[in-house]
Amino acid sequence: MTLRVLVVEDDPVAADAHALYVSRVPGFEVAAKAHSRAEALRALEEEATAQAGGIDLILLDLYLPDGSGLDLLRSLRAAGHSEDVFAVTSARDLTMIREGVSLGVVQHVLKPFTFRTLSDRLLRYADFRATAETRGEAISQDEVDRTLSVLHAVPAASTxxxxxxxxxxxxxxxxxxxxxxxxxxxxxxxxxxxxxxxxxxxxxxxxxxxxxxxxxxxxxxxxxxxxxxxxxx
Missing domain, CATH: 1.10.10.10 (Winged helix-like DNA-binding domain superfamily/Winged helix DNA-binding domain)
Structure with a gap:
């Protein structure tokens, strides 16, 4: 299964770089790029009606020229959108990070980051999706914990x-x-x-x-x- 990604980033150069990173990770493809809240909403609407199958994951910059990424995410959730989100940001405010978690952000990736940093998180996200969809129902607390640990426990390079x-x-x-x-x-x-x-x-x-x-x-x-x-x- 190929996971389709929407890259939302106001800086066109950074958007191209993030899209290139995504395209290099096996099992992922870039469905669209957007440089503002308005473009992101339009891309989501277009992808939802396309035959390709919609968006699985949004790489979301939290600072956009026409409003914050978190405000965009609030409006998406209110409209019934359930796409998973990686917050891609230079913001290190833990209150903002906590707010993102409450809105369904599954990973926070701090700028600037390397291909390896994003690749590790994307592959773990793919593992998490595959495990959840294959197993369907957890039979124990231990299985729930193992499934969630796949998503969040990123190993150090030294391992x-x-x-x-x-x-x-x-x-x-x-x-x-x-x-x-x-x-x-x-x-x-x-x-x-x-x-x-x-x-x-x-x-x-x-x-x-x-x-x-x-x-x-x-x-x-x-x-x-x-x-x-x-x-x-």
Whole structure:
């Protein structure tokens, strides 16, 4: 499933940069860009009636030339819009952040930010969406807590073992998540990503180590069994 994003940012250069970041994250596409509240409302209306399926996520600047992003969000909620929102802002006022949370902001990303910062949060948001939609109903408090932790617990860059990169890990994660029904071997992941089998296996083993995947043995017709990796919802 591809998640469609509306980028709302008053600075055209920053809007282009944010849109480029989004387009580089597997599983996401930019549906539209808007530079004001009025343009954002118009884009949402147009996307709601288009065949593409509407907007899943809004990257929302909190300072717009025709009003605040939070005021836009209030009007959207009052009109029945339920799109998820990342607040993208230079504002560090915790009262404003708290107000955003009360209006349904699921992430706050402080400017200036790197591709890696936004990519990590987008991928966790995709995991959260996939987990919620796949499982449907939680059977315990622990499962609720695990689902929410996927959305908010962003790992530090230092948690990656030496030799592993965040962009490649993001690609491996997406491939494994998309193969949730069947899983992947290291050979299959390597072929899909254009890397060698040993490299693919290192990333898959890392996902096992941090609890995001399970490892099983796959027995074929001949030869030794091969490790089989399955995304953990």
């Amino acid at each position: 990656l073992p030496k030799g592993l990169s965040a962009p490649t890990l993001a690609r491996v994660t997406t491939q494994l998540r998309d193969a949730a029904g069947t899983g992947l071997t290291a050979s299959e992941a390597a072929a899909a990503l254009g890397v060698n089998r040993i490299t693919a296996r290192r990333y898959l083993e890392h996902l096992v180590g941090i609890g995001r995947a399970d490892r099983h043995q796959r027995y074929g017709q001949v030869g030794r069994p091969e490790h089989h990796y399955v995304w953990r919802p």
